[in-house]
Amino acid sequence: MIISIASGKGGTGKTTIAVNLALSVQHSVYIDCDVEEPNGHILLKPVISSQQYITKKLPKINSERCTFCGKCSELCEFNAIIVLKSDVMIFYDLCHGCGVCSYFCPEHAIQEIERSFGEIRKGYIESESVDFVDGTLNVGEMHGAQLIKQVRKEALPDRINIIDAPPGTSCSMVAAVKDTDYCILVTESTPFGLNDLKLAVHVVRLLGVHFGVIINKYDDNYPALDNYCLSEQIPILLKIPFDRKIAEYYSQGMPLVYVMPQLKESFRQLFEQIQSVVQKKEMILGK
Amino acid sequence: MENERTKKQLVILSGKGGTGKTTLAAAFSRLADNSVITDCDVDAADLFILLKPEIKEEMQFYGGKKAAINKDVCTQCGLCEQVCRFDAIKEFAIDDILCEGCGFCFRVCPANAIEFNKVIAGNYYDCRITNGAEFLYAILLPGEGNSGKLVTELKKKASDYFVQNKKEWFIVDGPPGIGCPVNASLSGADSVVLITEPTLSGLHDLKRIIKLIQSFKIQVSVVINKYDLNEEIAAEIETFLKVEYISLIGKISFDEKVVFALQQEKSILDIPESKAAKEIITIWKSL
Numbered sequence: 001m002i003i004s005i006a007s008g009k010g011g012t013g014k015t016t017i018a019v020n021l022a023l024s025v026q027h028s029v030y031i032d033c034d035v036e037e038p039n040g041h042i043l044l045k046p047v048i049s050s051q052q053y054i055t056k057k058l059p060k061i062n063s064e065r066c067t068f069c070g071k072c073s074e075l076c077e078f079n080a081i082i083v084l085k086s087d088v089m090i091f092y093d094l095c096h097g098c099g100v101c102s103y104f105c106p107e108h109a110i111q112e113i114e115r116s117f118g119e120i121r122k123g124y125i126e127s128e129s130v131d132f133v134d135g136t137l138n139v140g141e142m143h144g145a146q147l148i149k150q151v152r153k154e155a156l157p158d159r160i161n162i163i164d165a166p167p168g169t170s171c172s173m174v175a176a177v178k179d180t181d182y183c184i185l186v187t188e189s190t191p192f193g194l195n196d197l198k199l200a201v202h203v204v205r206l207l208g209v210h211f212g213v214i215i216n217k218y219d220d221n222y223p224a225l226d227n228y229c230l231s232e233q234i235p236i237l238l239k240i241p242f243d244r245k246i247a248e249y250y251s252q253g254m255p256l257v258y259v260m261p262q263l264k265e266s267f268r269q270l271f272e273q274i275q276s277v278v279q280k281k282e283m284i285l286g287k
Numbered sequence: 288m289e290n291e292r293t294k295k296q297l298v299i300l301s302g303k304g305g306t307g308k309t310t311l312a313a314a315f316s317r318l319a320d321n322s323v324i325t326d327c328d329v330d331a332a333d334l335f336i337l338l339k340p341e342i343k344e345e346m347q348f349y350g351g352k353k354a355a356i357n358k359d360v361c362t363q364c365g366l367c368e369q370v371c372r373f374d375a376i377k378e379f380a381i382d383d384i385l386c387e388g389c390g391f392c393f394r395v396c397p398a399n400a401i402e403f404n405k406v407i408a409g410n411y412y413d414c415r416i417t418n419g420a421e422f423l424y425a426i427l428l429p430g431e432g433n434s435g436k437l438v439t440e441l442k443k444k445a446s447d448y449f450v451q452n453k454k455e456w457f458i459v460d461g462p463p464g465i466g467c468p469v470n471a472s473l474s475g476a477d478s479v480v481l482i483t484e485p486t487l488s489g490l491h492d493l494k495r496i497i498k499l500i501q502s503f504k505i506q507v508s509v510v511i512n513k514y515d516l517n518e519e520i521a522a523e524i525e526t527f528l529k530v531e532y533i534s535l536i537g538k539i540s541f542d543e544k545v546v547f548a549l550q551q552e553k554s555i556l557d558i559p560e561s562k563a564a565k566e567i568i569t570i571w572k573s574l
Contacts, residue, residue: 008331010463011305015488036464037302037495039488057372077351077390093470098372098389139498142435142467149374167304167463168330171432174384190549192309196331203429207384222550244516244541251486251517 001278002161004180004209008196010167012186013216013240016250018164019043020257021184022130024267029159032134033148033176034166035118042253046123046132054135054150055114056097056143061088065109072101072110093142118147120154131156148175160271169199177204181278183211184237189219194228201234210277212237214270237270296449296457297574298327298476300500302492304463306484307512310545311567312460313337313554316420318571322456324416325445326424327438327472329409334460337554340414340422348425348440350408350433351388354381360400367392367401384430408433411441421448435467439474446475465499473500479507480536480574485514485521493524497531507533510570514538537570539563 005018015032019040022030032040059072059081070083080094081101092115102110118141123132135151137144144166152175155161165176177183183204187193197213204211213229218239229236240246249259257264297315299308309326312334316324326334354375356367361379368376371392375385381392393403411425423445427434442459449457459476462468473479479500483493493509500507509528514521521538528535542563548555555564 009305009333010331011303036466037304037488037492039303039491042487042491075390075394077388096387096389098387098391099370100389100391100394103370103391104394137466139465139495140470140502142470144464144466145432168434169429170330170427170434170468171430172466173330174430178384190546191336191552192333192549195333195336199331199429206430217546219546219550242546247513247516247541250488251484251520253487 001275002155002163002180003274004163004165004177004183005186006165006173006177006183006200006204007167007186008169008200009187009192012188012193014167014186015039015043015164016216016256017184017186017214018162019255020263021267021271022162023128023255023257024264025160025271027129027159029131029133029156029161030164031151031155031161032164033151034164035135035137035144035147035151036166036172038134038136040164041132041134043255044125044130044132046125048121048123050122052120053116054118054120054147055116056146057099057112058092058095058097058115059090059101059110060113061090062109062111065107067107069106072105075100075104096143117141117143120151122154131159145171145175148172152176169203174203174207177209178207180209182274183209184214185211186214186216187225188217189215189222189225189242191224194225197225198228201232210281212274214238214240216240217242237273238266294455296459296475296477298459298461298472298479299482300461300469300472300479300496301463301482302465302496303483303489306489307482307539309333309337309460310549310555311480311482311510312458314556314567315458315571316416316422317418317554317556318568319420319456319458321454322420322458323445323449323454324420324422324458324460325441326460327441327468328460328462329425329427329434329437329441329468330462332424332426335422335424336552338416338422340412340416342412342414344413346411346413347407348409348411348437349405350431350436351405352390352403353383353386353388353406354390354393355402356381357400357402360398362398362400364397366395366397370395387432409437411437411444413444421445421454434462435471438462438468438471442472442474465495469499473503473505476505479505480510481507482510482512483524484512485517485524487520490520490524490527494527497533508536509533510537510539511535512539513541516541536573537566539566
């Protein structure tokens with residue numbers, strides 16, 4: 001089973017929820033897909049057992065063969081190649097590594113080279129039976145979604161995989177949430193939280209992923225969020241009250257379930273609730 | 288000459304989400320005279336909630352192209368699936384969400400069964416706010432890629448306006464992370480203000496975004512928000528900034544009035560007696 005934890009707005013508590021859920025469920029795998037700013041390792045402090053550079057194919061011009069005909073530049077949809085009179089400039093920032101230029105070069109003058117754009121680390125949390133995976137995009141690289149797709153391949157089929165997604169609603173968030181069994185959308189009791197929740201709900205519905213909401217930093221002075229969920233028939237899975245203490249624990253990189261062990265039970269119940277939804281869905285689909 | 292120097296493009300970024308970019312941007316929008324304001328967080332645009340703009344013009348944004356297979360013409364040879372590097376083609380159908388718009392399938396198809404057309408990826412809005420400032424923001428359609436491209440287009444519009452109308456300030460509320468929309472929002476910046484929080488995650492992400500900005504050689508300064516949440520880590524951030532010769536231009540207290548103002552869809556400056564409002568005004572003066 002794969003559960004993704006996402007949110008439209010950043011800083012609502014995705015990592016807090018993902019980490020604590022992973023620590024509350026037996027034999028889970030925590031997978032950090034927030035590759036631009038992965039933070040799960042700060043809280044989980046895993047022992048890293050392997051580290052692998054992830055590469056993608058990028059074009060390289062063989063200047064002896066190139067006739068500067070300009071075909072590659074014409075075909076590149078990402079404006080990543082400019083052909084001058086006697087030179088070719090490739091903007092690797094813009095290149096998606098699609099392979100069009102090398103395939104269609106009439107002179108076979110474009111080779112593809114593997115270039116690292118991020119890394120995947122694997123490890124485990126010693127005191128708990130939790131496995132750990134995270135992806136880190138190299139600073140200066142643009143295409144996080146491509147790395148996220150690679151990170152997701154590390155999910156273990158027989159285990160409870162918990163994906164910590166990047167914020168937002170664009171291609172990176174989609175890459176992390178698509179085809180997961182359930183998505184928890186984390187939000188907070190502010191108009192920003194509500195607005196970005198609506199955007200995120202739009203995406204998960206488009207993806208056809210079952211989902212529910214956790215309201216973090218819950219404040220009953222802001223009922224608009226509850227009302228929205230009610231009117232849209234979105235289940236509110238958990239409310240975590242606004243508490244400065246919780247923010248302080250987070251600041252020190254301390255998972256909540258270590259200092260507030262009673263929360264483990266709430267997270268376990270949360271998991272059971274999700275599990276029953278997923279099982280029901282599978283029964284209907286006849287899996 | 289004197290006048291030239293005071294004209295400034297200021298970009299607000301954070302690396303980590305939810306540290307207070309939009310709160311700061313909304314306050315700066317109020318404090319800056321004769322300005323252009325842009326919200327570049329196109330996947331979760333929230334600044335409009337506080338600025339309550341009057342929309343003058345709505346425009347559509349065409350991102351890239353997307354491929355689609357015409358089933359009546361397709362001979363099911365499977366070549367398109369073989370060449371696609373984004374796993375976007377399965378069983379002779381294209382997954383819109385995975386398609387990155389490179390056109391490989393369209394060009395390679397021997398039966399000419401693939402269409403390849405531009406698609407709308409979002410909308411952008413040219414507005415005016417109550418203090419007379421120009422405000423531009425955009426909303427990416429849920430799940431779309433091309434957020435970087437949208438940011439570039441939005442910034443170009445804002446920048447043209449900034450230059451033509453001889454505005455003094457160009458304030459950019461940036462997206463979280465370090466990926467493609469962040470890079471796009473940095474183009475043409477005179478100065479970056481980073482807003483961080485005293486948490487281990489905040490510090491970790493701050494280091495990554497500073498590394499990115501330094502590669503652009505743009506002047507950078509830092510604000511620590513909610514600094515008293517963990518004074519030890521706040522001190523650690525200060526030491527790090529000293530070592531890197533980066534100026535700390537202010538600290539904002541953990542002030543529950545910030546959330547209170549937000550819940551009323553107001554700027555913190557609407558509570559002028561609050562600690563946070565006073566601190567933000569001091570920060571603005573230092574710019």
